[in-house]
Amino acid sequence: xxxxxxxxxxxxxxxxxxxxxxxxxxxxxxxxxxxxxxxxxxxxxxxxxxxxxxxxxxxxxxxxxxxxxxxxxxxxxxxxxxxxxxxxxxxxxxxxxxxxxxxxxxxxxxxxxxxxxxxxxxxxxxxxxxxxxxxxxxxxxxxxxxxxxxxxxxxxxxxxxxxxxxxxxxxxxxxxxxxxxxxxxxxxxxxxxxxxxxxxxxxxxxxxxxxxxxxxxxxxxxxxxxxxxxxxxxxxxxxxxxxxxxxxxxxxxxxxxxxxxxxxxxxxxxxxxxxxxxxxxxxxxxxxxxxxxxxxxxxxxxxxxxxxxx
Numbered sequence: 356x357x358x359x360x361x362x363x364x365x366x367x368x369x370x371x372x373x374x375x376x377x378x379x380x381x382x383x384x385x386x387x388x389x390x391x392x393x394x395x396x397x398x399x400x401x402x403x404x405x406x407x408x409x410x411x412x413x414x415x416x417x418x419x420x421x422x423x424x425x426x427x428x429x430x431x432x433x434x435x436x437x438x439x440x441x442x443x444x445x446x447x448x449x450x451x452x453x454x455x456x457x458x459x460x461x462x463x464x465x466x467x468x469x470x471x472x473x474x475x476x477x478x479x480x481x482x483x484x485x486x487x488x489x490x491x492x493x494x495x496x497x498x499x500x501x502x503x504x505x506x507x508x509x510x511x512x513x514x515x516x517x518x519x520x521x522x523x524x525x526x527x528x529x530x531x532x533x534x535x536x537x538x539x540x541x542x543x544x545x546x547x548x549x550x551x552x553x554x555x556x557x558x559x560x561x562x563x564x565x566x567x568x569x570x571x572x573x574x575x576x577x578x579x580x581x582x583x584x585x586x587x588x589x590x591x592x593x594x595x596x597x598x599x600x601x602x603x604x605x606x607x608x609x610x611x612x613x614x615x616x617x618x619x620x621x622x623x624x625x626x627x628x629x630x631x632x633x634x635x636x637x638x639x640x641x642x643x644x645x646x647x648x649x650x651x652x653x654x655x656x657x658x659x660x661x662x663x664x665x
Contacts, residue, residue, distance in 0.1 A: 368402040369431050376428040452480040454646040458506035459488045459495045463589045463609045476653050483646045505643045507636040521635040527607045528629040530622045535599030539620045546624050553583035553601035
């Protein structure tokens with residue numbers, strides 16, 4: 356016989372043969388399958404005819420697979436395992452989500468909560484893609500208000516009217532100088548001393564509106580009367596501070612390595628706490644996609660389960 360094509364294979368016969376080989380007995384195979392022994396014997400005979408080879412040596416006292424029978428049994432085992440995996444995937448994929456989650460986010464956000472949300476969402480909905488755009492808090496709020504984007508993650512001094520603002524966590528900030536700065540290494544500095552220092556600021560923090568908390572934090576401490584550098588990019592702000600161009604405000608969590616390596620020095624001010632809240636913001640007038648709604652629900656789920664994760 357030249358061979359048999361895949362479409363000609365009878366899966367029921369293969370499954371019956373797999374049970375026969377597992378049980379090493381036609382009688383026990385029939386009991387396991389809940390059919391009569393003649394039915395099992397007939398199925399084995401049909402499969403041997405179909406394949407054109409003997410699969411089992413058998414008599415009244417002896418049962419043994421032939422060499423080809425052993426190899427075909429091994430292949431049957433893999434085929435049935437694959438079939439079980441396919442069945443499992445189809446059961447779990449009934450409500451598989453597709454589409455895209457698009458959101459805008461502030462630069463250099465470090466958050467175990469948000470990282471876990473991305474990981475878990477991809478695990479649950481592997482067919483959904485993400486598109487993440489970095490913007491300033493002020494630009495994110497403006498785009499949400501103008502319905503140009505559905506989701507935003509930004510720093511706010513307080514919730515914005517007409518937008519849905521879900522607080523994720525509080526981000527602490529500090530005032531820093533580089534090792535070339537004369538205040539480097541000072542343990543305690545008076546606020547009035549810092550108010551006269553050249554200041555490095557975020558370019559967006561000079562805009563009106565107060566939506567960028569960097570501006571609020573700077574103004575609350577009356578810092579930055581003389582601006583010596585500005586950039587919309589946090590990495591460039593950090594570079595200018597470390598180069599000694601002036602002092603500046605940075606998120607604590609994003610500069611811990613630079614502090615440990617002695618490139619940045621936190622200027623501690625008595626009774627002066629700098630911080631702002633990070634919010635997940637949506638526009639209730641804008642209909643989110645199904646994938647985006649599921650992502651928001653996952654964020655809320657994590658906040659309820661792990662309130663300290665932020």
